[in-house]
Structures are given as C-alpha cells and as structure tokens.
Amino acid sequence: MLDVTDSATAAASGLDPNQLDHVIGQAHAALSRRQKDDGHWVFELEADATIPAEYVLLEHFLDRIDPGLESKIGVYLRRIQGDHGGWPLYHDGKFDLSATVKTYFALKCLGDDIDAPHMRRARQAVLDHGGAERSNVFTRFQLALFGEVPWDATPVMPVELMLLPRSAFFSVWNMSYWSRTVIAPLLVLAALKPVAINPRGIHVQELFVTAPDQVKDWIRGPYRSVWGRAFKVLDQVLRPTTKLIPASTHRRAIDAAVKFIEPRLNGIDGLGAIYPAMANTVMMYRALGVPDSDPRAVTAWEAVRALLVGQGDEVYCQPCVSPIWDTGLAGHAMIETASGKDGIAPEATKAGLNKAVEWLRDRQILDVKGDWAINRPDLEPGGWAFQYRNDYYPDVDDTAVVGMLLHRQNDPANDEALERARAWIIGMQSTNGGWGAFDVDNNKDLLNYIPFADHGALLDPPTVDVAARCISFLAQLGHNEDRPVIERGIQFIRDEQEKDGSWFGRWGTNYIYGTWSALCALNAAGVSHDDPMVVRAVEWLRSVQRPDGGWGEGCESYENGPRGIYKESLPSQTAWAVLGLMAVGRRDDPATARGIAWLATHQDEDGEWQEQPYNAVGFPKVFYLRYHGYRLFFPLMALARYRNLESSNTRHVAFGF
Structure with a gap:
C-alpha cells in the first residue's frame, strides 16, 4: 500500500511507483547485459x-x-x-x-x-x-x-x-x-x-x-582577432x-x-x-x-x-575508445540501483560492481610521469586515462569520476588508490582554481590564433565541467585540509557562470551538461541551495524544459545557437537536468517529476533509450562526439536517484556525482 508521499509523487509525475521500479529494473538489466566478463564497460564512440x-x-x-x-x-x-x-x-x-x-x-x-x-x-x-x-x-x-x-x-x-x-x-x-x-x-x-x-x-x-x-x-581567415x-x-x-x-x-x-x-x-x-x-x-x-x-x-x-x-x-x-569513462559512469548508475528493489538482486549488483572496480584499480597509472609533469615535476602519478591505456596522458575528469565510484563502493582495498588519486587531483589544480582535462595552466590563449590553429582548440584550459568533478571528488572524500583547494574551485565556478544562470559544457552538450556538473559540485561542497548562483541555475533549467517534460540541446549551441534548446527531448540531457535539480534539493520540484516521467515513458522494450543526436564535443565548432553509452547509464542514474531520494529523510544527495 502506498503512503501519502508516494501517492503525491506518483500523481505529480504521472508515474505509479511500481512502474518506476519496473523501468529501473529494465534499465539495470540492459546495462548489466553490456558489462564485459572482466568487469568493464565500453560503448562505441x-x-x-x-x-x-x-x-x-x-x-x-x-x-x-x-x-x-x-x-x-x-x-x-x-x-x-x-x-x-x-x-x-x-x-x-x-x-x-x-x-x-x-x-x-x-x-x-x-x-x-x-x-x-x-x-x-x-x-x-x-x-x-x-x-x-x-x-x-x-x-x-x-x-x-x-x-x-x-x-x-x-x-x-x-x-x-x-x-x-x-x-x-x-x-x-x-x-x-x-x-x-x-x-x-x-x-x-x-x-x-x-x-x-x-x-x-x-x-x-x-x-x-x-x-x-x-x-x-x-591563409585567409576568418580571423578571430x-x-x-x-x-x-x-x-x-x-x-x-x-x-x-x-x-x-x-x-x-x-x-x-x-x-x-x-x-x-x-x-x-x-x-x-x-x-x-x-x-x-x-x-x-x-x-x-x-x-x-x-x-x-x-x-x-x-x-x-x-x-x-x-x-x-x-x-x-572511432576517434578513440572510452572504456575507463564508460566503466566509471556505468558503475555510478549501477550503484544507485543496489538497494535490491525491482527484482534486482543486490548481491549480483555488488558482484558486478566489484569486478568493475577491480578492473579500474588495475588501470590506475602509478609509475609513469606523463607530460603533465612538465608543469608539476614533483607530483606523483595517480590518475586514470580515458582509454584502455594512455599512461602519459591520464585524464583529470576520468580520475575524479573513478575516484568517486571507488569511494562509494566503501572497500578498504580502494584506500591507497583513492589517496594517490586525491593527491594527483589536488596537484593538477590550475592557478585560477579550475582544472583542465590533461594539463595544468595550459592557457596561452594567443596560440589559438596561429594559422595552424584554425580549429581554435590548441589548448587545454581549465573548464567548469572538469573542475566540478574534481570538487565533487574532493568534497566526497571529506578531508578538512582540502577545503582551501575546494574553495578556490568554487570561486572558479562562480566566476564562470553565464549571465542567464547556466554554465558552458566544454566536454558535453552543452549548457545543460555544464549546469548539471556545476550544481552537483556545489551541492557536494556544501554551497547553500539558496545561494543566488544556485537559484539562477535552477531557474535557467526550468526555463528550457520542453513542453513534453524532457530537455534537449543541440550542438548548435556551440555555434552561437540557442542554449539548452533542441527540436526534441533527449535521454541524456533530460537525465542531466533532473540530476542537477535533485542535487540542489529540487527532487520534489514539478519540473523534476515531469522529467522523470518523460524518461520512464520513453524507454524501449529492451530497457534502453534511443538517441541519435550527438551528446558531446571534442572541439567546439570543429569536432563533435556521440557517446553511445550516455543513453543508457545517465537515465538509469537519474531514475534510481529519484527513487532513492524518496526514502531519504533529508532528501539530500549524499554523493557529488
């Protein structure tokens, strides 16, 4: 029998709680089927x-x-x-x-x-x-x-x-x-x-x-300056x-x-x-x-x-492969469903997660000082790459995502890996408080104007989405001595907010991705949900929600097109939007409920979602990407978190991702 809160939620979203459980169970099964025997996931890129x-x-x-x-x-x-x-x-x-x-x-x-x-x-x-x-x-x-x-x-x-x-x-x-x-x-x-x-x-x-x-x-332009x-x-x-x-x-x-x-x-x-x-x-x-x-x-x-x-x-x-990234994100989605509801056996889920984490631990880069050491010669390695192996070029974003997953698993076997990752992430912070994807202070912007750099992407400057993941990781670990690092990161995010309340998404499409990333970090770092920065972001997300309850954004937004807007709702962007709203205490917001309902009603018979538009970017205006896994793990993550917060006394997202 439903309690009053469950009934109210179902009415607001148009979802029966049993239907929500079924959708989550189907999505969990679909993602589980795609896990490799050795524990990792990899999707086409x-x-x-x-x-x-x-x-x-x-x-x-x-x-x-x-x-x-x-x-x-x-x-x-x-x-x-x-x-x-x-x-x-x-x-x-x-x-x-x-x-x-x-x-x-x-x-x-x-x-x-x-x-x-x-x-x-x-x-x-x-x-x-x-x-x-x-x-x-x-x-x-x-x-x-x-x-x-x-x-x-x-x-x-x-x-x-x-x-x-x-x-x-x-x-x-x-x-x-x-x-x-x-x-x-x-x-x-x-x-x-x-x-x-x-x-x-x-x-x-x-x-x-x-x-x-x-x-x-x-060499005839167009010249950017x-x-x-x-x-x-x-x-x-x-x-x-x-x-x-x-x-x-x-x-x-x-x-x-x-x-x-x-x-x-x-x-x-x-x-x-x-x-x-x-x-x-x-x-x-x-x-x-x-x-x-x-x-x-x-x-x-x-x-x-x-x-x-x-x-x-x-x-x-493919331009490259993304197994570390895919495994980290899929792991976060799976861990959200580990409660044993919807016919999901918690022990089976934990066994799959254990294999994934073990696979990831084995790929931490611990003995190669890559090109990043040019600017940080005294820093010890401790990151993860994006691909299967890329020891000279560990990825800051991947490291934070994998670190958060290892921490959530709560296994003492992860302690050393987490400490090495923590030290590396702290050491990779740029002087402006943000983090780049692979390098520190890689921001000599004039290089982007040489004739060779007509793509405008010769550099790897700090970005909000990567900084957000680093803040989330450090905040999740909870070391008091890391607070100054986190505060510099928060100030970087505050300084980078757009006038309309959104944040630019350097590595995902686009302002919805950037805004979700920032809101998760601000929540993890303890920034008040009533902070004007947060309120402006929430209002922006509400303003770009589509009439059908979903969200969508096209790559045109990287080319001076409309921000947070597309001709149709998309699974990835809808999931990012509701995850962002839930991160800052808006789990019961009608916009969140409508987004969840859109996700639940657009799942296919195989427990997956379909998404043809591209959902990420290599270089804005030049090179775009379609992560085939985003349509699976982000909707599952959003739906499971929505359900999990229903039973939470505080309605607070406990983790930074």
Missing part, C-alpha cells in the same frame, strides 16, 4: 564522417587497401550524407566544407562514380562554399600528402619546434596533449613531404574553384627563412620528434590513444623508410585498425 574518411585515405596513402572493409565504410559514409549534399559534423547538422572534401575524396577512392547523384550533390556543395581551397588546415595537410595542393597551402610548422624549450612561446609543451601528439608526427611529415602511393591514381581537382597552383592566399592577422604576417616572414635552417639542425629536429613519439607509442592503444596522432605516426614511419614489418610500424598500424567498429554492412572508425 562516434564522431562525424571525417575519421572514417581519413582512414580510407590512409589505406590509399600506404597502398594497404582492404576492399571488403572499405566497402562497408562506404555504406556508412553514404548513409550519413546530409540533405544539403555534404557531410555535417553531427547528426542533422549543417554542411561542413572540410568534412565533405575528405568524404568525397574517400568515396572516390572507393570507386564511387563522380557523376553518381550523391557525388554530384557533394561536389556542387563544396564548390558553392568556396571550393576545397577554403577547407581547414588539417584537410589541406591531407590534400598535400596526396599532392592535390602544394605544401605552401599549409601553415609554416617547422619540425624545429620540437627543439624549443618549455619556456619558448611556440613550444609544443605549451600546447594541449592532443595537439602535442598530433603535431609531433605531422611535423615530420611536413619536413619530409612524402606523397601518397595512391595506387588507383585518384585526384579531386574538380573540388577546387581555383586551381591549386593559382591560389594566391591559402587582430592576432590572427599578425600571425599570418609572421607566417609569411618565416616561410622563406625556414629554408635557411642547416640540414644538421633539421635532422636533429626530426630525431627529437621521433624520440618524443616512441616512448609514447602506447602499444596497441597508439600514440595518445587518439586516431589523428596514430594515423600520423603510421605515415611518419613510412616516410622515414621504416619497413611495415618493423615492430614499431606493425604496432602503430594495429592500433589504428583497433578503432574500427561496425555491424552488418557498415563499419566506421
């Missing part, structure tokens, strides 16, 4: 057409063509072509010139007739947008490797950058981890200027409005002077790049464990004359191939 197109071009650069595989990649690429004729950067997005140039090139390599309707539409769209000569820097590098444009089409990036000390402004050590690992092999390629084997002799001159040998100005124009002038000055660099210095710089890369090859997980760095390494070895049979080249190629995923007739290439 999908980007746009760029990465699979680049993979096809890589096979043709090397003349290592796999016709059966490429045929399946072609099916995938044709399916995701937009109605505008080109390829977008995210589901249902606008035309993107660079993605379309690469994809058209890849499909032509696959044998698609250029007069086929989909190729004609793509070609016309490229020409209508200024032609391939107006594509971005990375696309022009790709075209240069195939001889489609002269190397003058690329910005001056001499390999001698690898010789610059940390104190030099243009040093690679002032760039983000992803930039560092992508650039190092790319500088070698730019120095050696190899030409693709291109066994089928495929060219794409038809994509240019102006013939490449007639283009007078490859006057610094862009200043660095263009510097590029013009440096271009002829690089030819005066002594050959011995040139060779020494190439050697320095290789010496940087090889300790970081990371086995089957590859350089930086991200596709662009891995692919550049494969091409670098070929350009250096390293045989394909050399163990280094073999492993580098295997690492790239390991990113291929697909089902049936389709295959695509």
Whole structure:
C-alpha cells in the first residue's frame, strides 16, 4: 500500500511507483547485459564522417587497401550524407566544407562514380562554399600528402619546434596533449613531404574553384582577432627563412620528434590513444623508410585498425575508445540501483560492481610521469586515462569520476588508490582554481590564433565541467585540509557562470551538461541551495524544459545557437537536468517529476533509450562526439536517484556525482 508521499509523487509525475521500479529494473538489466566478463564497460564512440574518411585515405596513402572493409565504410559514409549534399559534423547538422572534401575524396577512392547523384550533390556543395581551397588546415595537410595542393597551402610548422624549450612561446609543451601528439608526427611529415602511393591514381581537382597552383592566399581567415592577422604576417616572414635552417639542425629536429613519439607509442592503444596522432605516426614511419614489418610500424598500424567498429554492412572508425569513462559512469548508475528493489538482486549488483572496480584499480597509472609533469615535476602519478591505456596522458575528469565510484563502493582495498588519486587531483589544480582535462595552466590563449590553429582548440584550459568533478571528488572524500583547494574551485565556478544562470559544457552538450556538473559540485561542497548562483541555475533549467517534460540541446549551441534548446527531448540531457535539480534539493520540484516521467515513458522494450543526436564535443565548432553509452547509464542514474531520494529523510544527495 502506498503512503501519502508516494501517492503525491506518483500523481505529480504521472508515474505509479511500481512502474518506476519496473523501468529501473529494465534499465539495470540492459546495462548489466553490456558489462564485459572482466568487469568493464565500453560503448562505441562516434564522431562525424571525417575519421572514417581519413582512414580510407590512409589505406590509399600506404597502398594497404582492404576492399571488403572499405566497402562497408562506404555504406556508412553514404548513409550519413546530409540533405544539403555534404557531410555535417553531427547528426542533422549543417554542411561542413572540410568534412565533405575528405568524404568525397574517400568515396572516390572507393570507386564511387563522380557523376553518381550523391557525388554530384557533394561536389556542387563544396564548390558553392568556396571550393576545397577554403577547407581547414588539417584537410589541406591531407590534400598535400596526396599532392592535390602544394605544401605552401599549409601553415609554416617547422619540425624545429620540437627543439624549443618549455619556456619558448611556440613550444609544443605549451600546447594541449592532443595537439602535442598530433603535431609531433605531422611535423615530420611536413619536413619530409612524402606523397601518397595512391595506387588507383585518384585526384579531386574538380573540388577546387581555383586551381591549386593559382591560389594566391591559402591563409585567409576568418580571423578571430587582430592576432590572427599578425600571425599570418609572421607566417609569411618565416616561410622563406625556414629554408635557411642547416640540414644538421633539421635532422636533429626530426630525431627529437621521433624520440618524443616512441616512448609514447602506447602499444596497441597508439600514440595518445587518439586516431589523428596514430594515423600520423603510421605515415611518419613510412616516410622515414621504416619497413611495415618493423615492430614499431606493425604496432602503430594495429592500433589504428583497433578503432574500427561496425555491424552488418557498415563499419566506421572511432576517434578513440572510452572504456575507463564508460566503466566509471556505468558503475555510478549501477550503484544507485543496489538497494535490491525491482527484482534486482543486490548481491549480483555488488558482484558486478566489484569486478568493475577491480578492473579500474588495475588501470590506475602509478609509475609513469606523463607530460603533465612538465608543469608539476614533483607530483606523483595517480590518475586514470580515458582509454584502455594512455599512461602519459591520464585524464583529470576520468580520475575524479573513478575516484568517486571507488569511494562509494566503501572497500578498504580502494584506500591507497583513492589517496594517490586525491593527491594527483589536488596537484593538477590550475592557478585560477579550475582544472583542465590533461594539463595544468595550459592557457596561452594567443596560440589559438596561429594559422595552424584554425580549429581554435590548441589548448587545454581549465573548464567548469572538469573542475566540478574534481570538487565533487574532493568534497566526497571529506578531508578538512582540502577545503582551501575546494574553495578556490568554487570561486572558479562562480566566476564562470553565464549571465542567464547556466554554465558552458566544454566536454558535453552543452549548457545543460555544464549546469548539471556545476550544481552537483556545489551541492557536494556544501554551497547553500539558496545561494543566488544556485537559484539562477535552477531557474535557467526550468526555463528550457520542453513542453513534453524532457530537455534537449543541440550542438548548435556551440555555434552561437540557442542554449539548452533542441527540436526534441533527449535521454541524456533530460537525465542531466533532473540530476542537477535533485542535487540542489529540487527532487520534489514539478519540473523534476515531469522529467522523470518523460524518461520512464520513453524507454524501449529492451530497457534502453534511443538517441541519435550527438551528446558531446571534442572541439567546439570543429569536432563533435556521440557517446553511445550516455543513453543508457545517465537515465538509469537519474531514475534510481529519484527513487532513492524518496526514502531519504533529508532528501539530500549524499554523493557529488
């Protein structure tokens, strides 16, 4: 028999408590089915057409063509072509010139007739947008490797950058981890200027409005500030002077790049464990004359191939894999359901969690001082990576999420891992009180205006979402001596709040993600739920709730589009919104109840939720991501927490995530 509180909640949300239990049970079962035998979870991580197109071009650069595989990649690429004729950067997005140039090139390599309707539409769209000569820097590098444009089409990036000390402004050590690992092999390629084997002799001159040998100005903006124009002038000055660099210095710089890369090859997980760095390494070895049979080249190629995923007739290439992140988030969702309700056996849930935590503990990075140590040489390692292995590049966000899960499990076996993670997180705080994803004080913003950085993401500055997770972790641990660190973090979050009350989400889409993250941290840190900062955030979340009770936000919000708004409600964003509201005492808010009802009524027969729009970002305006696991673990986390707070005397979220 329901008590009065249960009845009131059911009436407000339109949910019968038994129905809520059933939905949670179904979601728990669905997530449990996806756990690997060794305890971890890993879901597909999908980007746009760029990465699979680049993979096809890589096979043709090397003349290592796999016709059966490429045929399946072609099916995938044709399916995701937009109605505008080109390829977008995210589901249902606008035309993107660079993605379309690469994809058209890849499909032509696959044998698609250029007069086929989909190729004609793509070609016309490229020409209508200024032609391939107006594509971005990375696309022009790709075209240069195939001889489609002269190397003058690329910005001056001499390999001698690898010789610059940390104190030099243009040093690679002032760039983000992803930039560092992508650039190092790319500088070698730019120095050696190899030409693709291109066994089928495929060219794409038809994509240019102006013939490449007639283009007078490859670096033409748009400039984000006057610094862009200043660095263009510097590029013009440096271009002829690089030819005066002594050959011995040139060779020494190439050697320095290789010496940087090889300790970081990371086995089957590859350089930086991200596709662009891995692919550049494969091409670098070929350009250096390293045989394909050399163990280094073999492993580098295997690492790239390991990113291929697909089902049936389709295959695509992931930008990287996310097992640590997926396992941490899935673990948090599962631990919320460990009460034994809905027919869920608590012992079975705990057994699965124990396996997950053991798997995670084994992957803590304890003996490698990665690139982060350039700025923190006395700090001992203690973080987790994002991928299976990436020891030189542990992820601050992952470390905080995994740390919170280990702490919630309440097992003394986790104590040492937690202390190492705690010390590392504290040591990684930047001077402004925030945390970046991989580095400390990686914020020389002027570097984002050099011609090479037309993507505007050369750096890894502190962000609210990462800072929020670090605050949550430290607050959850509850060490009094950490309070000054937490207070500096809170001030960073306070300073970064938008005028409308939301927070920008650097690594998830977008203001809903950032606002949820911040509210969880503020709650964990003991900030009053009536603090004006919190109240403004709550009111913003309420203001963007959709009429059907859910929330949605498109990647357009990274491109000056509406914040917190989309044409449909989405499982991930709805879960983030209600988790944020519940974190700051709004469990009984009608907006929360309506969001929970939306989640409960949009679950499919398999206990999962479906979500086609992209829900995360690599680089705003340039590179977006779809985490296939978000649609499973975040709704489960939200629904289970909603139910758990019903039986809580304080209605207080006990944990910081």
